[in-house]
Amino acid sequence: MNLLTPFVAVDVTVLDTNLRAMADHAAAHGVALRPHAKTHKSPEIARRQLALGATGLTVATVSEAEVFADAGDLFIAYPIWPSDEQVARLRALRERTALRIGVDSAESAEALGRALPGLEVLVEVDSGHHRSGVVPAEAGAVAVAADKADLLVRGVFTFPGHAYGPSRQQPAVDQESAALAEAAAALTAHGLDASVRSGGSTPTAALTGDTLTEMRPGVYVFGDAQQVELGTCGWGRVALTVTATVVSRSGQRFILDAGSKVLGADQQAWATGGGRLLDLPDARIVALSEHHATVVLPEGQPVPRRGDRIRVVPNHVCATVNLADELIVTENGTPVDRWPVSARGANT
Numbered sequence: 001m002n003l004l005t006p007f008v009a010v011d012v013t014v015l016d017t018n019l020r021a022m023a024d025h026a027a028a029h030g031v032a033l034r035p036h037a038k039t040h041k042s043p044e045i046a047r048r049q050l051a052l053g054a055t056g057l058t059v060a061t062v063s064e065a066e067v068f069a070d071a072g073d074l075f076i077a078y079p080i081w082p083s084d085e086q087v088a089r090l091r092a093l094r095e096r097t098a099l100r101i102g103v104d105s106a107e108s109a110e111a112l113g114r115a116l117p118g119l120e121v122l123v124e125v126d127s128g129h130h131r132s133g134v135v136p137a138e139a140g141a142v143a144v145a146a147d148k149a150d151l152l153v154r155g156v157f158t159f160p161g162h163a164y165g166p167s168r169q170q171p172a173v174d175q176e177s178a179a180l181a182e183a184a185a186a187l188t189a190h191g192l193d194a195s196v197r198s199g200g201s202t203p204t205a206a207l208t209g210d211t212l213t214e215m216r217p218g219v220y221v222f223g224d225a226q227q228v229e230l231g232t233c234g235w236g237r238v239a240l241t242v243t244a245t246v247v248s249r250s251g252q253r254f255i256l257d258a259g260s261k262v263l264g265a266d267q268q269a270w271a272t273g274g275g276r277l278l279d280l281p282d283a284r285i286v287a288l289s290e291h292h293a294t295v296v297l298p299e300g301q302p303v304p305r306r307g308d309r310i311r312v313v314p315n316h317v318c319a320t321v322n323l324a325d326e327l328i329v330t331e332n333g334t335p336v337d338r339w340p341v342s343a344r345g346a347n348t
Contacts, residue, residue: 001328001335005245005309006258008324010339012331014239015221016048022205022220023052029208034058034075034198036218037068039318041343042327045221046071056098058216062089063346069096075198076101077157077216079124079132081108087115094119102157104133106145113149121146122157122196123187127179128172129161136179140186147192155196155213156183163203166230166270173204177211203232224317225276226268240327241278241311242320244293246304254303256293258312263288264319271315278311280304285312 026033035049036058046057046068056073059065065074066089074093079102080086093099094116103109104124112119123142126133134142143153158179163172176199184194200208200215208215219226222240223233244258263275265288274285274293282301287294293312297303304310314320321327322344329337 001338003243003328003335006242006256006262007328008240008242008262008320008326009311009328009330009335010222011239011241012329012336014237015045018221018223018233018237018239019045019048019052022217023049023054025205025208026215027053031200031208031212032214034214034216035221036060036077036216037343038064039218039321040221041067041321041341041346042339043068043071043342044339049221055214058218059343061346061348062086062093063348064343065093065099067343067346069093071097073098074100075122075157075216077124077159077198078102079104079108080112082111082115090116090119100154102132103142103146103151106142109142109146109151110149113146113151117150118152120152120154122155122198123153123183125156125158125179125183127158127160127199128175129159131159131161133158136182137186139183140190140192143187143192144190147190153187153192155194155198156180156187157196157198157214157216158183159216160199160201160204163201164226164230164268169203169207169230173207173209176200176204177209180211202227203230206232219317222317222321223313224320225313225315226266226271228276228313229271235278235281235313238278238313240317240320241313242275244310244312246306246308246310249303249306252297252299252301252303254295254297256295256310256312257291258293259291260288261290262320262323263293263312263314264316264323266316266319268315275315276313278313280310
């Protein structure tokens with residue numbers, strides 16, 4: 001393949017290693033694996049996950065669900081407000097696949113029940129991330145409202161997103177476990193089904209405890225600079241990189257042709273830069289503009305030449321994939337296939 005830079009490449013050997021490792025981990029802990037497809041947005045990767053024993057997929061939006069509906073059982077882990085258009089789309093999805101969605105209020109549960117009686121739901125609980133979800137003590141009331149609205153309550157779920165930071169993983173897991181246990185007990189006290197306790201994330205997957213019955217990691221398929229810097233994976237488990245070309249240089253600084261419109265702009269306060277260079281571990285991306293990445297090397301280290309191709313590990317791989325039309329699949333460094341990013345921009 002004659003590939004122009006920048007392009008997004010996936011090492012299929014590393015990818016498959018990551019997929020098998022998470023499938024084995026879930027099986028060893030007796031936890032169902034329902035990976036989040038918003039990371040890869042690729043039916044090809046979804047098929048690989050399901051072939052390794054995933055019980056279904058997690059998605060973030062109705063349009064992502066529409067892309068993956070033929071793959072099998074889906075959970076939309078989002079508190080959807082059922083507008084007329086969304087209801088029509090959800091109704092069509094139910095005809096194609098087993099479907100479950102999240103609720104976090106009596107109001108939305110009642111609206112969903114009027115429009116889609118018999119829909120399976122999980123009650124979303126805030127376990128410390130402080131995004132959507134109710135406090136655990138209120139989960140029972142939401143579940144009762146859902147049950148009265150003719151929805152089928154199957155349990156509770158949460159997202160421990162506050163694990164994204166140095167030394168935050170264990171506290172987030174402890175809070176997640178306590179929140180899900182309390183919420184499940186609240187459902188049981190009302191005689192409702194609390195058999196599903198769904199949570200987890202890539203940074204917390206290694207700490208999976210006894211409370212979860214289902215885990216929903218996403219980034220593990222590729223890894224990224226955030227995961228490496230959090231200690232979740234090593235550089236050898238990074239499957240996705242952006243190949244960029246050195247287009248300018250001055251002193252210890254050089255410029256790559258992959259900016260924020262390719263790499264994404266996410267950069268946590270604790271991150272060491274705008275991504276990392278897989279083959280130059282001491283380099284730092286000190287600035288990102290739309291089409292430029294400014295990289296600095298320590299004094300005395302050789303600077304790449306103009307025209308050299310460099311592999312960049314994005315900070316947040318989910319954002320990078322959503323900016324790409326396709327993934328270039330490589331094996332032993334050689335491009336062997338192209339996978340379309342079928343759910344790119346599936347935000348509704």
